[in-house]
Amino acid sequence: MLLGTDRGDTLEKALTTTTTRTVADDDLLLQLKINYYPRCPQPELAVGVEAHTDVSALSFILHNGVPVLQVLHGTRWVTARHEPGTIIVHVGDALEILSNGRYTSVLHSGLVNREAVRISWVVFCEPPPDCVLLHPLPELVTEGHPASIGVVDFRGVAPASSSVAIADHQPDEVVCAPSCLTCPPPTAAPVVRDLSRKFAFILYVIMSKSTFIADVSVMRAMPQEEEAAVATTTMAGGKVAALLATAAALLLLLPLALPPLPPPPTQLLFVPVVLLLLVASLAFCPAATSSPSPMHAADHGSFGTTGSPHLC
Ligand SMILES: O=C(O)CCC(=O)C(=O)O
Numbered sequence: 001m002l003l004g005t006d007r008g009d010t011l012e013k014a015l016t017t018t019t020t021r022t023v024a025d026d027d028l029l030l031q032l033k034i035n036y037y038p039r040c041p042q043p044e045l046a047v048g049v050e051a052h053t054d055v056s057a058l059s060f061i062l063h064n065g066v067p068v069l070q071v072l073h074g075t076r077w078v079t080a081r082h083e084p085g086t087i088i089v090h091v092g093d094a095l096e097i098l099s100n101g102r103y104t105s106v107l108h109s110g111l112v113n114r115e116a117v118r119i120s121w122v123v124f125c126e127p128p129p130d131c132v133l134l135h136p137l138p139e140l141v142t143e144g145h146p147a148s149i150g151v152v153d154f155r156g157v158a159p160a161s162s163s164v165a166i167a168d169h170q171p172d173e174v175v176c177a178p179s180c181l182t183c184p185p186p187t188a189a190p191v192v193r194d195l196s197r198k199f200a201f202i203l204y205v206i207m208s209k210s211t212f213i214a215d216v217s218v219m220r221a222m223p224q225e226e227e228a229a230v231a232t233t234t235m236a237g238g239k240v241a242a243l244l245a246t247a248a249a250l251l252l253l254l255p256l257a258l259p260p261l262p263p264p265p266t267q268l269l270f271v272p273v274v275l276l277l278l279v280a281s282l283a284f285c286p287a288a289t290s291s292p293s294p295m296h297a298a299d300h301g302s303f304g305t306t307g308s309p310h311l312c
């Protein structure tokens with residue numbers, strides 16, 4: 001034991017002696033808590049587990065090696081070493097009290113990682129929750145080392161004079177890594193991607209409809225004999241419009257293929273809008289002067305080249 005065999009026995013006895021009875025060694029409570037820290041795209045904005053000390057005597061942390069555990073060392077937060085195949089052991093509040101501050105309970109917190117999920121299995125070794133009263137061991141209270149704290153109820157009702165933070169979970173509390181975990185709200189990227197998707201769809205529908213509407217209007221406006229030529233022209237124009245519409249849709253869909261970070265390519269939205277305007281102008285505002293002959297209509301190649309003043 002940490003304080004030597006004799007004191008170890010004394011500590012153990014203190015941990016298992018209640019106000020009403022003396023309990024056996026195996027009455028020491030071992031509580032298992034499993035923490036799951038999801039990946040987080042912006043770890044600097046998130047907290048996995050807030051800074052706290054464990055109320056236990058000792059905590060044993062089995063971890064999957066993702067180094068997120070922070071420990072206050074003097075005045076600096078340092079990342080605890082996460083050696084593969086090792087466990088991390090924390091001194092908790094109960095041991096700090098019993099040892100009269102010779103061991104100090106570790107203030108620690110958990111961050112989250114951008115790339116990796118962190119999982120930890122923590123075993124808290126604690127006195128039985130019912131009615132154990134903790135106080136510094138008399139052997140460790142001397143003139144030069146007065147009691148750092150009076151008697152405290154392990155349930156966490158620490159007297160005001162207590163220098164020890166009775167923090168973290170209570171023995172019978174349902175522990176809560178996920179609810180302690182706060183990940184920042186989604187960045188704008190997914191929102192923009194979602195908008196892009198909707199916008200692309202709407203745009204595509206508008207494009208196909210406008211092509212269709214233009215075609216029908218053209219047909220209505222044309223004399224019978226020009227219909228065949230105009231149909232050819234419209235088809236050629238329709239192809240250009242369809243191409244432009246597809247390009248616009250592709251540009252809008254592009255953000256979907258991009259990773260969630262870095263920042264959203266908002267400016268991309270302008271390109272399809274310009275294309276849309278271009279197509280619209282081709283569709284609805286053909287050059288007023290162009291009056292293609294049946295022979296050359298197809299050569300103009302511009303969408304909706306009808307020469308019809310009705311459309312513009
Ligand atoms: O996940 C860890 O390494 C620490 C978890 C912790 O501090 C706790 O559960 O009390």
Ligand SMILES: [Fe+2]
Nearest residue numbers: 053054108168
């Ligand atoms: Fe902890």
